[in-house]
Amino acid sequence: MEFFELAIGSIFINNIILAQFLGICPFIGTSKKMETAVGMSMAVVFVMVMAGMITWSVDTFLLKALNVEYLRTLSFILVIASLVQFVEMFLKKSIPGLYAGLGIFLPLITTNCAVMGACLLNIGNEYHFTKALMSSFSYAIGFGLALILFAGVRERVNLGPVPKPLQDTSIGLVTAGIIALTFTSFRGMV
Amino acid sequence: MAQSLAKEFTKGLWAEIPPFRLVLGLCPTLAVTKSVENGIGMGLATTFVLVFSNLLISLLRNVIPTKVRIACYIVIIATFVTIVELVMQAYTYPLFLKLGIFIPLIVVNCIVLGRAEAFASKNNPVMALADGLGIGIGFTLSLASLGAVREILGAGTITIWGGSPIFDMSNWFHPFTFMVEAPGAFAALGLMLAGMNLIGKK
Amino acid sequence: MNNKKLTVSHAPFWHDGDSLFKKNLNFIIALLPAAIFGVLQFGAPALGVLALSVSCAMLWELIINAVSKRPFTIGDLDAALIGLLFGMMLPAVTPWWLVVVGTFVAIFMGKMIFGGIGASPFNPALLGMAILMLSWNMFFDFDTAYVNYDFDFTALAPLVAVKFQGAATDLFPLSALFMGREVGAVGAVFSLGLIIGGIYLILRGYARWELSVSFIAGIVITAFLFHLVNPESYAGPWFHLFSGYTMLGAFFLITDSSSSPVQRIPMLIYGLLAGFMIILMRNIGSYADGTILAILLVNVVSPLLDNIRPTALGKDMSNA
Amino acid sequence: MREMLSMIVVLTVLASVSGGLLAAVKSGTELRIEEQVLKFQKAPAIESLFSDVTNDPLKERFNLETGETTIQIFPGKMPDGSMAVAFETLGKGGYGGDIGLMVAIDMDKDQLVGARVTTHAETPGLGSRAKDDLTFVSQFNDKSLDTNLALKADNGTISAISGATVTSRAITRAAIEAQTLYNDLKPEIMKQIQ
Amino acid sequence: MIKRSFFMLSNKPRLTCDLLETDPEAPLKMDVPGLLTLLLPEPIDGKRTALIKKGDVVEKGQKLLLYENDTQYAVSPVSGTIKSIDTFTVDEVSGLRTRITIEKDDRNTEHVGYTDMPEDLSFAAQHLNQLPGAPGFDGLSRNGIQLNALVITVADTDLLSTTSQYVGTAHAAELEKGVQILKRITNLSKVYLLIPGYLLERVQFDGVTVMPASLNYPDTLPALVMKNHLDKILPAGRTPEEMGIFFIRAEAVVSLARAFEANAPVFEKCITLIDKTGARHRIEAVIGTPLSSIFSQLGIQIDEQDRIVIGGAMQGFATFTDHHPVTPDMDSILVQDKGDIIPLSDTNCINCGRCVQICPADIPVNLLVRFLQTAQYETAADKYDLESCIDCGLCAYVCTSRIALSQYIRLGKHELRKLRIDA
């Protein structure tokens, strides 16, 4: 039940994009086409879960143990960057099919506030390992959900006669805002 | 030289001003601009990191091997971010609380790494400094103006660093709270972007 | 050989004569019973809110058309309908500036910036309401709104009362709710009138029955399940159906065409989802009524749902 | 090989310089940061609760271990000579997350001195009234420890802030937690204060 | 024009084809005018010298060919002199035609060469392709097509026309003869007769399988006939001929029988004409007769901004000139007063869903139109079923926003073909 509430909370109520403002750049950048949005979502789920587990371990067994928590930012970003590099290399060699799908999104993820942010939130909330894992996964699902819903609406909006100055990013942001508004529906539910 | 220096500096203030022209660094832009004060604070923190990391990366550009350049940039940037984090915690604690997680996240701010890769690694330190300063100040101005719009409409007042408001219309105006909430952040940025497009590109 | 200028256009050369004007006019006509009832019950201020809302909405559209140098579109009555719906969702004592600002938000943010009628994936009136409720929550508190009124029925907003005092619903007999004997928004209280108007629209083919029926089904099923689990705290399905914005939602908000899917199965899913979300918000969420946000939420899902559709004739066939 | 070597050298040097620099900055700011946390998060609430104490609760603070967490206790000497302690609890499930509540308890009378909101992320003008406007928290003043501190809606004694039931409920949760915590810790505290 | 009914729960307007009277009158014969016009579906090539030129004297029945080895030709319906040859545009997607104007003379000389017409397909394709009813024998004899069934349509494909119903029943005996000839020249034994049920008793002969046609529009369109009667789904973007099914109008079959009987081509085209008041005229005019001549003989006044629709209200086209000639495939003419024309608009789709509910091909027209309006033709075809459209026009007929949907669709198919040719 606790995990269920955590999942609902992280996916809907504290949605990482729409409520926490993390990962907005890829949210705006990869939502013009549904296929891109789906690809990015899958890549984020993959990386966010891996990063969540590794950074939690680094924090608990290294930083806290050595009492050097101020190195958290530095070590987390290095872990995430190397993880992404490693995943990229691994996929390229072993699963070229998946690499073709995710490959272009992987470098984007290094500089994605959502991945780093989710890791920091896990630590900030003092989750234990399973909870951190669960929370990373839920945040990633929330990211994917928001991105895919947004891509659907955005494709539709971009087909309409949007006035010139508002076209593309501008109307995209306003649309995202309205989607964020609709997500306030879930407030208070857990 | 002087001319191109000025150009590198001023491009960040209009032609390539983030996040309007360079649609990057959106997370802090949206998250912390509930007020002018937060906007300026975030902008300055980012500028600090931008300037010093640009400078250092430019200085070391011939030493850093290309294969591990991203890792090196990240180490440099993260170092400055942590310094900012600690210093703000020690000296501007209330602001640090308001900016929260977005201070450590400067490390993944697409603008910072973007400048490192696209500019600092290819130009001399003076140029890199001008570029970092220009982009940083542009970013600060953007955040401050977005913060101003949101604070005026969303709170009816503008208050900077304690004290009494420097602008106040709350006696007749019920705040349009939408503007300081998450949805309003997106909408305000989107509409401001449209306004900039209307004024004209470049 | 004198050559006359003939009209040259493309097939088909017939049209069944329907138009946006007629569609919107029929929506407005169907809203009238509930609107008139609201005016009778809440008096002149209610009429003032409705009139201001309709005229402001049309004026805003006119101004925006003029400023953006696009053709004038108020002739299709869409702005009038948005204004009327918007006004009907407000309490009768809403301050005038709130109506002015709200209609601007609805028309500008909900319609014009997307490119006008049909281009917006959201229902403009609902968007205006949601933004207003988020900002000026205190003006939408029906308990305090009508303190200066003298009613011969319980002057408590039913949903708020049930939410915070439990489902001791004998204060609100169903018959009273059904006949609009409750405090609430100008045009949303008179369930009977809304149902009549809604059935008129469905019979005339201007509202799609799949949307209304599945929406109501979603509410009834979800509310029934909650009620079954805990009848003390959760009111029964009929109470939910006839209180708050539910009936306005079922026939006039969920049926807005631009923001809803058009294929049958997607329409059914869409309505069910909206009904489910409303009861979830009312029973375990932060809001007393969830109609407005729930419908906006399913607006977001609508483009995805529309991809569920039958295979077109001869699609993807090889040379068989 | 040369390239490899240079890569390793550069990275190592960079990382150690960075580590050293950060360690230096850290140790330079450490004390100040601790002071700031006290000053901005706890001090206003404590000063407001212990406005007329005769000692300096901030200086005399001590830590107590309870299970896996550590709580900071701020002891205060009341003008009438009785001892009081203040400590912070977290109320789960506010509108914008958990809400910190500083609760002061008079140890002789076993009753609350009062409570103040420390940290929150509630809506400005709505939930934030719990901190800015003392009407709500002043309901806790002088309540005896066996009072039911839940909201009236939850069969307790506290009236919710209108329009902010969620915030109010989270705060009452924090107050109730403070009651139980105090009951568990009272002997320990007594020992420490001696 | 059929208005939206007041109550419309199902959203399906019941558009039924017009019925033939129980005792139909014979058509009114139009006089042959002094000047006739023929349209050749191939533009003149300015760089080549044409085989025919202004001033040439032609005989009745003479085949007029632009260039050596062309498959497209016209047949002069009278003896006379060619007055002009120029280019003629039908509409933006149908492409260019060559217009040949012939001044009739009184020689009444017939072209020789039709005596003992051989009963074979290539002869029919080379000489009889312009018979009334536009048989399209060239399609039958095209290489690479394996035909396996013939469908003779006594039902009309558009709403107002009763031409096929009339010719098919009034000349049932000649229809039977024509069918025998067709069977012989095509070597096909599978022959279907598509005929509305109420006309069945008027046409009775052996050797064909009767398919009772529905009177609901658009059930008589080939793709739907194949689906409903032959259990064959026409793949998107294909023609029935490519799938081995050959559709031919009853009038073409009757004309074929007559041509073999007379050992000469025939030129009298039967037409259903609806005037501005909605009154129906059945007329018979020689191919090439300008419509203006028909209107003046019937006393129909054409004013500025009126609309002349050729080929049916749902699928036809509006001509820009009232001198447009009678062509072999012209089953109906509709004249609309300018006051009765509902202008289409260019607003946005409001997702009302009526097009989707009515589309017989199950196309998501509401989505399709967005891609067409933004000129994304390939996406429209790949994902939103552009090529499944059977051009019935119903979506545009019901569109609440009055979007010119059919126009977008036709243009889309046209552009798509160009894109594919370029690729």
Ligand SMILES: Cc1cc2nc3c(=O)[nH]c(=O)nc-3n(C[C@H](O)[C@@H](O)[C@H](O)COP(=O)(O)O)c2cc1C
């Ligand atoms: C914009 C907005 C902000 C809100 N902020 C808070 C809040 O900070 N605290 C809270 O308890 N409820 C908050 N709510 C919830 C509503 O005020 C309301 O549902 C409340 O929970 C119950 O209202 P009541 O206390 O007047 O009965 C907020 C609602 C909205 C629309």
Ligand SMILES: Cc1cc2nc3c(=O)[nH]c(=O)nc-3n(C[C@H](O)[C@H](O)[C@H](O)COP(=O)(O)O)c2cc1C
């Ligand atoms: C165009 C216009 C827009 C206004 N918008 C607002 C508004 O958004 N919020 C507001 O509180 N007052 C607004 N006002 C101010 C009101 O006219 C009036 O001053 C207000 O109702 C007084 O507030 P109070 O009576 O609630 O204190 C607006 C006035 C005008 C003319």
Ligand SMILES: Cc1cc2nc3c(=O)[nH]c(=O)nc-3n(C[C@H](O)[C@H](O)[C@H](O)COP(=O)(O)O)c2cc1C
């Ligand atoms: C006050 C008013 C009421 C109308 N009521 C209806 C109506 O109930 N049903 C309808 O189809 N049209 C109604 N109309 C529309 C017009 O009578 C007319 O149909 C419209 O202008 C377009 O007609 P058209 O079919 O000639 O284009 C109404 C118009 C007005 C001004």
Ligand SMILES: Cc1cc2nc3c(=O)[nH]c(=O)nc-3n(C[C@H](O)[C@H](O)[C@H](O)CO)c2cc1C
């Ligand atoms: C975005 C938003 C949407 C809301 N939607 C509704 C709604 O649909 N119905 C309603 O009665 N109140 C709504 N409220 C108001 C809220 O539920 C409030 O608790 C009640 O008005 C309390 O009386 C909404 C508030 C916000 C901020």
Ligand code: SF4
């Ligand atoms: S044109 Fe021929 S087929 Fe038509 S009615 Fe006259 S005679 Fe019969």
Ligand code: SF4
């Ligand atoms: S014309 Fe319209 S209704 Fe007819 S098949 Fe094509 S898309 Fe469907």
Ligand code: SF4
């Ligand atoms: S009928 Fe017209 S307005 Fe309605 S869905 Fe179809 S295209 Fe859109």
Ligand code: SF4
């Ligand atoms: S593509 Fe369309 S318009 Fe062009 S010829 Fe084919 S059916 Fe006619």
Ligand code: FES
């Ligand atoms: S600032 Fe770019 S993803 Fe957050």
